[in-house]
Amino acid sequence: MAAEIIDGKAVAAEVRAQVARDVQAWVQAGNPQPGLATVLVGEDPASAVYIAGKRRACTEVGIADLHRHLPAHSTQQQVAELISELAADPGVSGILLQLPVPGQMQGNELTALIPPLKDVDGLTPMSAGLLAQGAPGLRPCTPAGVIALLDHAGVQIEGAEAVVVGRSDLVGKPVAALLLARNATVTVAHSRTRDLAAVCARADILIAAVGVPRLLGAQHVKPGATVIDVGINRTDAGLVGDVDFEAAAAVAGRITPVPGGVGPMTIAMLLRNTLSAAQLQAR
Numbered sequence: 018m019a020a021e022i023i024d025g026k027a028v029a030a031e032v033r034a035q036v037a038r039d040v041q042a043w044v045q046a047g048n049p050q051p052g053l054a055t056v057l058v059g060e061d062p063a064s065a066v067y068i069a070g071k072r073r074a075c076t077e078v079g080i081a082d083l084h085r086h087l088p089a090h091s092t093q094q095q096v097a098e099l100i101s102e103l104a105a106d107p108g109v110s111g112i113l114l115q116l117p118v119p120g121q122m123q124g125n126e127l128t129a130l131i132p133p134l135k136d137v138d139g140l141t142p143m144s145a146g147l148l149a150q151g152a153p154g155l156r157p158c159t160p161a162g163v164i165a166l167l168d169h170a171g172v173q174i175e176g177a178e179a180v181v182v183g184r185s186d187l188v189g190k191p192v193a194a195l196l197l198a199r200n201a202t203v204t205v206a207h208s209r210t211r212d213l214a215a216v217c218a219r220a221d222i223l224i225a226a227v228g229v230p231r232l233l234g235a236q237h238v239k240p241g242a243t244v245i246d247v248g249i250n251r252t253d254a255g256l257v258g259d260v261d262f263e264a265a266a267a268v269a270g271r272i273t274p275v276p277g278g279v280g281p282m283t284i285a286m287l288l289r290n291t292l293s294a295a296q297l298q299a300r
């Protein structure tokens with residue numbers, strides 16, 4: 018194996034430790050403690066696990082855990098009222114509505130009620146628009162984590178050929194926008210792309226955000242390229258990414274593993290966003 022492994026777990030731990038120090042300095046300077054309101058509607062077990070991880074992470078770095086839980090039979094109106102209440106509460110720095118919400122609700126419409134300065138997930142239409150225009154704003158956590166990993170690994174983004182495979186609102190599009198904002202030459206590939214291998218093989222920076230186990234192999238990787246695998250796929254062989262790790266690592270210069278690559282960065286960037294939200298609101 019030739020490639021250097023980018024250790025997302027270690028980078029995430031560093032980010033979390035830095036956020037803890039920054040929160041402490043912020044509070045010691047006389048500012049109120051930042052607080053994150055995670056909102057869970059219903060009893061979805063996977064969502065409950067994700068929320069528990071986010072709440073624990075907040076407490077660890079000194080961010081107040083302002084969790085709210087509504088029953089599964091709640092109405093759209095009740096969730097909307099809760100979000101409006103949190104939006105108006107100066108003690109709440111960030112609001113995160115855990116998706117998916119129960120079937121009777123429109124998750125997109127509820128997310129859109131979160132004001133941009135409290136949108137720590139960075140996924141509302143307003144935040145997406147600010148990102149698309151290159152205006153300041155809170156950025157989506159997983160895409161921000163991808164950029165943080167590239168920076169930590171010392172990868173030159175400016176001028177690089179970057180190929181993003183996947184065009185979701187959650188990962189592909191915002192990663193592409195963030196790379197563009199850093200002056201990469203960005204190509205977005207997707208399920209209708211012709212000759213995916215040829216497109217990917219142009220990339221100095223290859224980002225996989227597809228959701229297909231081990232879709233990208235050695236033939237997709239330019240020798241020496243940096244490969245960031247966002248995919249998290251549960252298979253009989255365990256958790257695997259969108260990249261065939263062994264094959265790609267033989268060609269790449271740097272590569273993230275799954276698990277232990279991008280995954281741990283998401284919560285770390287959520288914590289960073291929550292502190293940033295508190296600071297933006299204090300201006």
Ligand code: NAD
Pocket residue numbers: 159182183184185186187188189206207208209210213226227228229232247248249250279280281283
């Ligand atoms: P999505 O299903 O919304 O989007 C997938 C994208 O991949 C689509 O744009 C589609 O055009 C493209 N695609 C599908 N098949 C393709 C193919 N054969 N060739 C080329 N492109 C193809 O998925 P998503 O929400 O963007 O998530 C992508 C992956 O990232 C998933 O595995 C998901 O679990 C993972 N993910 C990880 C994190 C994290 O690390 N914290 C966060 C979000 C998503």
